[in-house]
Amino acid sequence: MADKFIIQMRPWFGEEEKRALCEYMDEEGFITEFKRTERFEQMIAEYTGARHCIVVNNGTISLTLAAIATGIQAGDEVLVPNFTMIATPNSVKMFGAVPVFVDVEETTLCMDIELARKAITSKTKAIMLVAANGRYPKAGIAAFEALAVEKGIMLIEDAAQSLGSIYPDGRHIGRAGIIGSFSFSAPKIISTGQGGALITDDDRIASTLRRLKDFGRASGGNDVHNSIGYNFKFTELQACIGIEQMKKLPARVARKKEIWQRYRDGLDNMAEIRLFEHDLRYTVPWFIDALVERRDELQAFLKGHGIGTRVMYPPINKQKAYGVFGNHPVSEHVGREGLWLPSATQLSDQDIERVCAMIRRFYE
Numbered sequence: 001m002a003d004k005f006i007i008q009m010r011p012w013f014g015e016e017e018k019r020a021l022c023e024y025m026d027e028e029g030f031i032t033e034f035k036r037t038e039r040f041e042q043m044i045a046e047y048t049g050a051r052h053c054i055v056v057n058n059g060t061i062s063l064t065l066a067a068i069a070t071g072i073q074a075g076d077e078v079l080v081p082n083f084t085m086i087a088t089p090n091s092v093k094m095f096g097a098v099p100v101f102v103d104v105e106e107t108t109l110c111m112d113i114e115l116a117r118k119a120i121t122s123k124t125k126a127i128m129l130v131a132a133n134g135r136y137p138k139a140g141i142a143a144f145e146a147l148a149v150e151k152g153i154m155l156i157e158d159a160a161q162s163l164g165s166i167y168p169d170g171r172h173i174g175r176a177g178i179i180g181s182f183s184f185s186a187p188k189i190i191s192t193g194q195g196g197a198l199i200t201d202d203d204r205i206a207s208t209l210r211r212l213k214d215f216g217r218a219s220g221g222n223d224v225h226n227s228i229g230y231n232f233k234f235t236e237l238q239a240c241i242g243i244e245q246m247k248k249l250p251a252r253v254a255r256k257k258e259i260w261q262r263y264r265d266g267l268d269n270m271a272e273i274r275l276f277e278h279d280l281r282y283t284v285p286w287f288i289d290a291l292v293e294r295r296d297e298l299q300a301f302l303k304g305h306g307i308g309t310r311v312m313y314p315p316i317n318k319q320k321a322y323g324v325f326g327n328h329p330v331s332e333h334v335g336r337e338g339l340w341l342p343s344a345t346q347l348s349d350q351d352i353e354r355v356c357a358m359i360r361r362f363y364e
């Protein structure tokens with residue numbers, strides 16, 4: 001029998017999610033967000049240690065809301081890494097703010113603090129720091145917090161890929177900034193199909209976020225609007241799934257770390273492929289990211305042998321969507337050689353061995 005295709009990433013739902021959905025449907029609820037959404041928010045707040053959690057419809061809108069809630073306006077500049085999912089800059093571009101691209105550190109792929117410092121102008125209002133694949137900047141999060149204070153700008157954390165990862169000081173990633181944002185899209189460590197969450201310790205910002213996501217309503221259930229707002233609400237169906245997924249998160253965090261370690265051992269001593277490092281005491285490898293020689297050939301070879309991979313994000317300033325002038329050698333290098341190996345939490349040890357063996361065979 002032919003080996004099954006190893007997909008690069010897939011979400012993972014089980015009987016528990018199915019049962020939770022069926023039970024909810026029997027209650028004849030309104031499906032719009034209510035008690036289960038509150039429970040899901042509470043679980044995320046407890047897990048991350050944040051005072052407040054507010055869930056929204058996805059992890060792009062969550063960033064947009066974070067920016068609006070902290071007072072960023074059209075024309076303001078926001079520093080973003082040049083290596084990230086394009087949602088990071090798009091989230092502020094959406095309302096006319098200007099994303100300014102900053103290159104990333106070679107080892108972590110998080111924003112380079114010295115380049116960030118140079119990119120700050122009188123128009124800069126915030127740094128949107130992305131924890132790339134769960135990692136934090138080598139320069140240290142404290143250095144970014146200090147830079148934000150020194151320059152009088154805000155630190156917002158795009159932790160979309162980083163649920164389960166912490167800073168060495170013990171804080172969950174997303175808690176250093178005034179607001180931290182997560183995504184529950186299909187490839188994430190837990191998923192609700194689509195979905196995003198914001199965490200903050202600031203009571204005023206939390207209530208602004210709640211108002212903004214619900215048409216600017218002064219309070220639930222009425223039609224009094226003292227400020228502009230939108231409709232970025234969640235649903236109880238997503239919350240039913242999210243609650244069950246949160247229960248599985250600790251086991252997934254542990255398995256992701258094992259998977260990375262197995263790849264690390266399986267690809268040891270190879271000059272042609274270099275995995276990005278993780279300090280497994282703190283960070284959770286969401287995707288297995290690597291720089292590889294002859295990337296496109298390797299990708300085609302693996303595909304031909306039933307193994308799916310994904311090319312890592314191209315440098316954003318060079319994407320047609322932006323086309324902004326600038327030299328960003330690290331993100332450009334990743335754009336040429338970066339490859340995500342199969343990274344689903346469901347991967348078996350045998351799957352990983354097969355991938356490693358195939359990679360070795362390609363380079364031999």
Ligand SMILES: Cc1ncc(COP(=O)(O)O)c(C=O)c1O
Pocket residue numbers: 058059060061084085087088130158160161183184185194195196
């Ligand atoms: C770093 C980063 N920011 C933002 C997003 C956007 O999240 P969503 O797909 O939930 O809109 C993603 C999603 O992949 C991401 O990886």
